[in-house]
Amino acid sequence: xxxxxxxxxxxxxxxxxxxxxxxxxxxxxxxxxxxxxxxxxxxxxxxxxxxxxxxxxxxxxxxxxxxxxxxxxxxxxxxxxxxxxxxxxxxxxxxxxxxxxxxxxxxxxxxxxxxxxxxxxxxxxxxxxxxxxxxxxxxxxxxxxxxxxxxxxxxxxxxxxxxxxxxxxxxxxxxxxxxxxxxxxxxxxxxxxxxxxxxxxxxxxxxxxxxxxxxxxxxxxxxxxxxxxxxxxxxxxxxxxxxxxxxxxxxxxxxxxxxxxxxxxxxxxxxxxxxxxxxxxxxxxxxxxxxxxxxxxxxxxxxxxxxxxxxxxxxxxxxxxxxxxxxxxxxxxxxxxxxxxxxxxxxxxxxxxxxxxxxxxxxxxxxxxxxxxxxxxxxxxxxxxxxxxxxxxxxxxxxxxxx
Amino acid sequence: xxxxxxxxxxxxxxxxxxxxxxxxxxxxxxxxxxxxxxxxxxxxxxxxxxxxxxxxxxxxxxxxxxxxxxxxxxxxxxxxxxxxxxxxxxxxxxxxxxxxxxxxxxxxxxxxxxxxxxxxxxxxxxxxxxxxxxxxxxxxxxxxxxxxxxxxxxxxxxxxxxxxxxxxxxxxxxxxxxxxxxxxxxxxxxxxxxxxxxxxxxxxxxxxxxxxxxxxxxxxxxxxxxxxxxxxxxxxxxxxxxxxxxxxxxxxxxxxxxxxxxxxxxxxxxxxxxxxxxxxxxxxxxxxxxxxxxxxxxxxxxxxxxxxxxxxxxxxxxxxxxxxxxxxxxxxxxxxxxxxxxxxxxxxxxxxxxxxxxxxxxxxxxxxxxxxxxxxxxxxxxxxxxxxxxxxxxxxxxxxxxx
Numbered sequence: 129x130x131x132x133x134x135x136x137x138x139x140x141x142x143x144x145x146x147x148x149x150x151x152x153x154x155x156x157x158x159x160x161x162x163x164x165x166x167x168x169x170x171x172x173x174x175x176x177x178x179x180x181x182x183x184x185x186x187x188x189x190x191x192x193x194x195x196x197x198x199x200x201x202x203x204x205x206x207x208x209x210x211x212x213x214x215x216x217x218x219x220x221x222x223x224x225x226x227x228x229x230x231x232x233x234x235x236x237x238x239x240x241x242x243x244x245x246x247x248x249x250x251x252x253x254x255x256x257x258x259x260x261x262x263x264x265x266x267x268x269x270x271x272x273x274x275x276x277x278x279x280x281x282x283x284x285x286x287x288x289x290x291x292x293x294x295x296x297x298x299x300x301x302x303x304x305x306x307x308x309x310x311x312x313x314x315x316x317x318x319x320x321x322x323x324x325x326x327x328x329x330x331x332x333x334x335x336x337x338x339x340x341x342x343x344x345x346x347x348x349x350x351x352x353x354x355x356x357x358x359x360x361x362x363x364x365x366x367x368x369x370x371x372x373x374x375x376x377x378x379x380x381x382x383x384x385x386x387x388x389x390x391x392x393x394x395x396x397x398x399x400x401x402x403x404x405x406x407x408x409x410x411x412x413x414x415x416x417x418x419x420x421x422x423x424x425x426x427x428x429x430x431x432x433x434x435x436x437x438x439x440x441x442x443x444x445x446x447x448x449x450x451x452x453x454x455x456x457x458x459x460x461x462x463x464x465x466x467x468x469x470x471x472x473x474x475x476x477x478x479x480x481x482x483x484x485x486x487x488x489x490x491x492x493x494x495x496x497x498x499x500x501x502x503x504x505x506x507x508x509x510x511x512x513x514x515x516x517x518x519x520x521x522x523x524x525x526x527x528x529x530x531x
Numbered sequence: 532x533x534x535x536x537x538x539x540x541x542x543x544x545x546x547x548x549x550x551x552x553x554x555x556x557x558x559x560x561x562x563x564x565x566x567x568x569x570x571x572x573x574x575x576x577x578x579x580x581x582x583x584x585x586x587x588x589x590x591x592x593x594x595x596x597x598x599x600x601x602x603x604x605x606x607x608x609x610x611x612x613x614x615x616x617x618x619x620x621x622x623x624x625x626x627x628x629x630x631x632x633x634x635x636x637x638x639x640x641x642x643x644x645x646x647x648x649x650x651x652x653x654x655x656x657x658x659x660x661x662x663x664x665x666x667x668x669x670x671x672x673x674x675x676x677x678x679x680x681x682x683x684x685x686x687x688x689x690x691x692x693x694x695x696x697x698x699x700x701x702x703x704x705x706x707x708x709x710x711x712x713x714x715x716x717x718x719x720x721x722x723x724x725x726x727x728x729x730x731x732x733x734x735x736x737x738x739x740x741x742x743x744x745x746x747x748x749x750x751x752x753x754x755x756x757x758x759x760x761x762x763x764x765x766x767x768x769x770x771x772x773x774x775x776x777x778x779x780x781x782x783x784x785x786x787x788x789x790x791x792x793x794x795x796x797x798x799x800x801x802x803x804x805x806x807x808x809x810x811x812x813x814x815x816x817x818x819x820x821x822x823x824x825x826x827x828x829x830x831x832x833x834x835x836x837x838x839x840x841x842x843x844x845x846x847x848x849x850x851x852x853x854x855x856x857x858x859x860x861x862x863x864x865x866x867x868x869x870x871x872x873x874x875x876x877x878x879x880x881x882x883x884x885x886x887x888x889x890x891x892x893x894x895x896x897x898x899x900x901x902x903x904x905x906x907x908x909x910x911x912x913x914x915x916x917x918x919x920x921x922x923x924x925x926x927x928x929x930x931x932x933x934x
Contacts, residue, residue, distance in 0.1 A: 166886070168892050173874075173894060193683060200861070203864075351713065473577075479569070483569070486599070487569040487594075491573070491576060495576065
């Protein structure tokens with residue numbers, strides 16, 4: 129029996145609700161998966177993840193391979209046991225990280241918006257070098273962002289490392305292109321990704337304990353995306369991810385979903401890599417995406433950007449958020465969001481949170497991270513309920529989101 | 532009725548157990564009070580304080596006065612309500628902070644060891660300037676370490692600010708001398724502190740809601756300490772603190788306790804300011820100290836220094852601690868301390884904690900802070916039990932501590 133299997137429970141248009149069954153529990157979909165790059169969702173402990181009812185955690189193979197190393201994590205029984213987390217886990221393949229530290233920097237762009245996977249040394253790298261990797265048909269040589277040491281990933285090594293890291297859901301090794309790549313290069317990269325996906329499937333020998341997702345590439349080119357969807361869907365994997373450049377605008381992203389999703393089999397879960405703005409969660413759920421991961425809700429929290437409901441001033445323009453560091457909140461005795469039941473909103477004022485940020489207190493980042501994840505998990509709950517009740521358009525309209 | 536009153540419950544030599552009754556709950560003594568400088572015990576939330584059974588929190592008047600300001604805290608109902616903490620609270624008077632940012636830096640020394648109250652800009656200040664304050668008989672002018680702005684504290688303004696901050700236990704405004712001051716200056720400063728203590732008592736108009744402690748000064752000079760003890764004990768305050776320079780060695784500190792404590796009335800609680808190494812908690816409890824505060828257990832935790840019990844390798848030389856960042860723990864699957872019941876030890880390996888530190892993850896500091904405070908609160912519980920059972924010497928011997 130496969131480690132991962134999926135039940136669609138309700139359908140409404142292309143949207144659906146379902147359950148992904150994993151060796152470490154079920155994930156009700158559509159679901160937002162928080163990112164725990166280095167085997168921790170930044171600032172949160174495992175009790176927090178339980179209290180928040182986090183559906184799963186997605187860790188990054190690139191980072192864990194470099195530190196503490198996949199062998200250590202394997203010795204501890206996998207990333208879940210290593211971090212003390214009992215729920216479902218994902219790892220990406222390392223592909224996006226390697227290439228975003230290369231082309232992403234080179235072109236100054238990330239996925240849809242400017243997005244880089246690692247906070248620290250990126251700016252220095254932009255200044256110092258243009259490219260941290262060299263690709264060939266077999267794999268990619270890259271330089272560690274930590275210490276400049278040289279490394280190589282191939283589809284086989286990525287899968288082997290992911291087997292050692294031991295997440296429930298792992299991803300095929302892919303080449304991630306930038307929105308600024310031309311069609312010729314994007315097509316070449318896509319063909320390479322297909323070859324690598326097939327090799328990833330061959331290397332994936334532990335189907336009873338880990339589920340592999342293939343990754344669709346093809347940039348913002350319709351024929352490439354359709355071709356890639358057909359190729360990836362034809363592989364024998366329990367799930368499918370949509371990756372790579374999702375174009376230069378929200379429209380590009382929705383176009384890509386409109387091209388790819390109708391090609392994909394209904395019975396397998398679909399993961400949209402690296403996307404998680406509130407607007408996108410509505411729009412992509414409506415188009416049939418089942419799971420999302422994105423650093424934005426947690427990273428933004430650490431910068432003081434916290435979610436607010438439309439009833440309390442959230443809208444598309446402010447991305448349903450306010451910045452708690454603003455001077456205007458210095459005396460504000462209310463919670464971040466008056467309708468929010470999270471620990472932070474139940475116990476702390478905007479003024480206190482602003483004070484913690486102004487004072488450089490780490491508790492600030494923890495409390496805002498708790499709020500943002502609570503907010504987004506509750507939003508996904510609302511989206512699931514709306515799909516079940518055939519009310520997703522209504523809910524979107526309430527949030528003033530068109531998709 | 533006084534806001535603060537004290538019951539001695541058992542005596543064993545000079546040591547005693549007791550209960551300090553405050554408007555926000557009882558403190559079983561001897562007790563270690565964690566420091567929450569800026570209205571947060573760094574990295575912990577209020578649930579953590581409850582889970583750890585923290586007896587109280589001590590916040591710093593100097594820092595809260597500068598940011599967010601005492602008026603804001605008063606508007607929120609005091610520091611406890613501002614930070615969402617329902618337990619007992621202390622504030623210091625700001626004296627130590629002002630002078631440690633002056634003489635402490637000038638002389639390069641703190642209390643017994645090198646200890647500075649604020650982490651950030653201290654090194655810069657050492658390089659740039661020698662003195663950030665000017666003292667006169669009426670009070671002290673000082674410069675903010677945050678922005679260089681000019682301020683003035685007097686005994687009356689310190690007490691007024693502490694009334695606005697609203698802690699249960701507040702401290703008289705004192706001049707804190709350095710171990711390198713000569714006897715002549717130390718005596719002058721002590722006389723000024725006595726004058727200021729009397730003025731603090733006069734300014735302390737809300738005896739039903741806040742309890743004031745006077746502070747004994749006099750450096751490491753026997754006659755001065757005895758004189759100061761007599762003066763401060765003669766004031767009508769519900770508690771007494773021992774402050775200032777406690778000499779250049781542990782022996783000096785214990786000498787000072789031997790000079791001062793026999794002079795003090797039995798029925799009032801005694802607080803030892805800024806002291807909290809494990810050795811000191813034993814030694815000073817044995818000499819009749821009831822409460823302690825110190826940043827060391829929490830600051831050391833954030834640097835990776837975590838407590839271990841004597842049964843697990845802790846001793847005087849390693850200060851009952853190990854540094855979890857050391858390479859030798861990279862593969863260590865055991866908890867920090869195998870006998871510890873804290874959240875961190877129950878859930879996480881040394882290897883994981885070391886990985887979090889190596890990766891710069893904030894969770895590292897939170898988990899070690901939880902461990903260190905749990906450890907020290909349980910130690911105080913053991914010390915209280917040992918005093919009740921007339922076994923403090925036995926417990927000290929088990930820890931290989933002579934006092």
